[in-house]
Structures are given as structure tokens and as C-alpha cells.
Amino acid sequence: MAEAYVIEAVRTPVGRRGGGLADVHPADLGAHVLTALVERSGIDAAAVDDVVFGCLDAVGPQAGDIARTAWLAAGLPQEVPGVTVDRQCGSSQQAVHFAAQGVLSGTQDLVVAGGTQNMSMIPIAFASRQAAEPLGLTEGPFAGSAGWRARYGDQPVNQFHGAELIADKWRISREDQEEFALRSHRRALRAIDEGRFVRETVPYGEVRVDEGPRRDTSAAKMAALKPVVEGGTITAACSSQVSDGAAAMLLASERAVREHGLTPRARIHHLSVRGEDPVRMLSAPIPATAYALKKTGLTIDAIDLVEINEAFAPVVLAWLKETGADPDRVNVNGGAIALGHPLGATGVRLMTTLLHELERTGGRYGLQTMCEGGGQANVTVIERL
Numbered sequence: 224m225a226e227a228y229v230i231e232a233v234r235t236p237v238g239r240r241g242g243g244l245a246d247v248h249p250a251d252l253g254a255h256v257l258t259a260l261v262e263r264s265g266i267d268a269a270a271v272d273d274v275v276f277g278c279l280d281a282v283g284p285q286a287g288d289i290a291r292t293a294w295l296a297a298g299l300p301q302e303v304p305g306v307t308v309d310r311q312c313g314s315s316q317q318a319v320h321f322a323a324q325g326v327l328s329g330t331q332d333l334v335v336a337g338g339t340q341n342m343s344m345i346p347i348a349f350a351s352r353q354a355a356e357p358l359g360l361t362e363g364p365f366a367g368s369a370g371w372r373a374r375y376g377d378q379p380v381n382q383f384h385g386a387e388l389i390a391d392k393w394r395i396s397r398e399d400q401e402e403f404a405l406r407s408h409r410r411a412l413r414a415i416d417e418g419r420f421v422r423e424t425v426p427y428g429e430v431r432v433d434e435g436p437r438r439d440t441s442a443a444k445m446a447a448l449k450p451v452v453e454g455g456t457i458t459a460a461c462s463s464q465v466s467d468g469a470a471a472m473l474l475a476s477e478r479a480v481r482e483h484g485l486t487p488r489a490r491i492h493h494l495s496v497r498g499e500d501p502v503r504m505l506s507a508p509i510p511a512t513a514y515a516l517k518k519t520g521l522t523i524d525a526i527d528l529v530e531i532n533e534a535f536a537p538v539v540l541a542w543l544k545e546t547g548a549d550p551d552r553v554n555v556n557g558g559a560i561a562l563g564h565p566l567g568a569t570g571v572r573l574m575t576t577l578l579h580e581l582e583r584t585g586g587r588y589g590l591q592t593m594c595e596g597g598g599q600a601n602v603t604v605i606e607r608l
Contacts, residue, residue: 227326227474228487229605231264232575233425234470236433237563238343243430244467245343249278249285252427252469252568253293253339259425260335260471261299266483272331274305275322277314277338278567280350281307284341293339293469309567311596312534313496314338315470316570316603322474323491332479337471338568347465347566378502382596385504386462386535387455392503393541397456400536401445404461404560407533411436411557419556423579435464435563461536466563470571472578489578492588493519493604500598505538507600508592509545515590515602523548526604527586530573532593533558542592556580569593574603581607 233256238244244252253276261268276290290305310317315338325331351364365371365380378384389395414420415432424432445460475485495518497511508531516523523546531539531553539558543550556576559569570593577589592602 225327225329226477227323227491228480229489229491229578230473230475230485230487231260232423232472232571232578233259233263234423234572234575235427235468236424236430237435237565237572238430238467239434239563240343240465242434242467244341244427247341247427247467249339249341249344250289250292250296252341252467253289253337254297255427256337256425256469256471257293257297257299257335260473264473264485266333266473266485269300269302270483271303271333271335273322273325274303274335275308275318276305276567277308277310277318277570278340279309279311279314280345280347281309282350282353283345285345289339310599310601312532312564312566313570313593313595313599313601314567316574316591316593316601317496319472319474319571319574319603320494320496320601323494326474326476332476334474335471336474337469337571339469340565340567341467342465342565343467375502380502380504382504382534383451383457385502386457386537387452388503389506389537389541390456393537393544395537395540399540400456400461401442403536403540404445405440405442407554407557407560408436408440410555411561412438414556419580419583420576423575433562435466436557436561457535461560463532463534463559463564466565468563468565468568468572470568470575472571472575487608488582489605489607491603492606493602496599496601498597498599504596504598505534505594506541507598508538508542508594511600511602512542512546512590512592515604519604521588521604526588526590527552528555528577528580528584528589529553530577530589530591532564532569532573533560534564534594536560538594570601574605578605
């Protein structure tokens with residue numbers, strides 16, 4: 224069978240909302256990691272078959288196929304094309320899937336997958352809000368759809384409502400969430416202090432480390448916050464941070480490895496994506512993980528490290544309850560609650576961290592999954608070589 228190898232993976236530090244990356248054009252964020260990817264891998268950039276990037280809210284500076292724009296902004300060969308993917312929060316993880324599938328099919332040999340997002344410039348759901356008023360619609364992409372209303376009624380469809388539904392179904396208390404959130408910050412700060420992110424991170428100007436982790440946070444501070452939804456359990460402390468950043472990785476075929484003298488660091492072992500209840504929205508990583516393990520024949524205990532996006536604390540806590548995974552193997556360097564969630568870039572940010580942590584610890588299998596708008600979840604399993 225054909226193989227798709229991971230050759231290199233890099234990311235920017237993740238900037239906080241209004242932080243050190245807030246004024247950087249998202250194409251320039253993407254160009255930054257693309258330049259580093261080409262330099263570190265030593266490839267002839269003209270040999271790249273395609274550039275697949277994730278990005279949400281493709282309006283303003285993020286419009287116009289930003290994968291292509293970022294490649295050109297990096298000064299790289301203009302004969303190389305680019306395409307932008309939107310599978311909501313899983314967009315750049317899906318970019319990896321499309322890139323790997325191109326290689327596995329034998330139609331492509333070198334493909335770049337990545338993502339970029341500047342949420343300081345373009346807030347989440349900005350595209351939907353921007354279009355709603357002139358069209359006379361209620362805010363939200365489902366507004367005005369008779370078919371949607373016939374199937375799902377007028378239930379609220381948003382991430383906070385979905386997170387509360389998960390907390391209620393799996394009996395996850397606010398205290399459980401805050402304990403998990405505090406652990407995310409502590410793990411992220413430990414990783415920064417120990418230099419675990421140095422190899423994977425390409426500083427951007429004065430921004431050299433992730434800006435999100437808070438050294439001064441505490442259980443008492445978290446407990447003092449008001450819930451996002453009145454009467455609910457979700458607070459800002461238990462939610463992913465609004466962030467800016469970019470990430471990119473290079474996938475190669477066996478032929479490309481041979482012809483370009485590349486050294487594979489991992490192979491793509493499995494790719495899949497599944498859907499679930501779009502109103503609850505954020506629980507799809509549970510059935511998606513079960514599906515992936517069944518397809519691969521692996522057990523959760525065979526997975527050395529897991530990266531599951533911390534969109535909200537209940538997402539991960541419910542997943543842990545259902546899978547029986549060892550919490551000490553999950554998000555060992557913190558997650559989006561501490562490190563941030565630059566939407567379209569997060570999938571490859573997670574995979575970049577997963578690859579480097581497998582190498583640091585000597586693990587074999589790494590599994591990545593994340594909840595996505597519409598009640599979807601991608602799962603990728605990589606095997607370190």
C-alpha cells in the first residue's frame with residue numbers, strides 16, 4: 224500500500240486576542256510558517272503539488288483563497304496552487320486529510336497542509352453576522368432554512384448551548400470543568416518552561432512563546448466568573464481562548480522521499496471523519512474515536528498520546544468518560560483553554576505538537592480529534608517512525 228509521510232511541521236506561537244499577532248495579516252501569518260517549512264525541510268518549493276489550508280470566516284483579509292495568498296506572500300513559486308478548506312474548527316485537520324489522500328492516491332507527491340486565522344481581526348462567526356442584517360435574516364447560518372427547521376425545530380444552535388448540553392448529559396460539574404481548565408494552564412506553562420515547544424515554534428517578531436497560558440490563574444479566580452449562559456456551568460475559564468496563529472506541515476509520498484532525499488518523521492496511519500447531533504454539536508469526537516479505533520483495530524490503550532481540542536472543558540471530560548483513556552496521555556502539554564484556539568490553524572497546531580511530543584517521549588501512536596461545527600469530528604492517527 225502507498226504511504227503518506229510527515230516530513231516537517233511548524234507553527235507560530237499562538238497569540239492572545241489583541242496580543243502580539245493581532246495586527247498581522249493572516250496571509251502573512253501563513254507565509255511565515257510556509258517559509259519556515261520550506262527552509263527546514265530543504266525541499267524545492269516548486270516541486271510542491273498543492274497547498275491546502277484551513278480558514279474560517281473567509282471575509283476581508285481572510286477572503287480570496289488564503290492558502291494561495293499565503294504561499295505567494297511568502298515569495299514562493301507562483302506555479303504552485305493553493306486551496307482553502309472550511310470544516311469549521313477542524314479545517315486544517317481536514318487539510319491534512321485532503322493532503323494525505325492526494326499522496327495516498329498516487330496523484331500527488333508533495334503536499335503542504337496548514338491553516339491560518341486572525342481572530343483579533345475577524346471575530347468568530349463574523350461572516351455570518353455580516354451577511355445576516357442586509358439579508359433580513361436572524362443571525363446564524365441556519366436561519367431561514369425551512370428544511371433545517373423541519374428537522375431540528377427552533378432549538379438554539381451555538382457552541383455554548385452545545386457545551387451545556389454535554390455538561391448536563393455527562394453530569395460534568397462546574398467544579399470538574401474548572402479543575403480541568405486549571406490543569407490545562409499548568410501543563411502548558413510546564414511545557415513552555417521546559418522548552419517543549421521550542422522545536423516546533425517559529426517566533427514571529429517579538430512573539431516567541433504562546434501568549435495564552437496564565438501564571439496568575441487559580442481555582443478561586445475561576446470560581447468568581449459568571450457563566451456564559453444564565454444558569455449554566457460554562458464560563459470563560461473553561462472555554463478555548465480567542466487567538467491568532469498559523470501552522471503548516473509537509474506530507475510526502477515514498478517516491479518524493481526517495482527523489483528529494485527526505486527523512487520521514489511519521490506516517491499517516493488512519494484518517495476518518497464522522498458526524499453526530501448538530502445541535503449538541505461538540506460531542507462528535509466520541510463516536511468518531513470509536514469508529515477510528517474499530518477501523519484500525521487499535522485499542523485506546525495502544526495510543527501513546529492524544530490531542531483533543533479543548534473547545535470547552537466538557538468536550539474533553541465527556542470524551543474521557545466514554546473512551547476510558549488515561550488522562551495522563553491526553554493533552555499532556557495543555558490545550559486550547561490555555562494555549563488558545565486560532566480556529567482554522569488549530570488542527571495542524573495540534574498535530575505539530577503531537578508529532579514533537581511523540582518524538583520527545585518515544586511514543587509510537589498519536590491520535591488527534593476535535594469537535595467541529597455541524598456536529599462533526601475528524602480523527603487522525605499518526606505513527607512515529
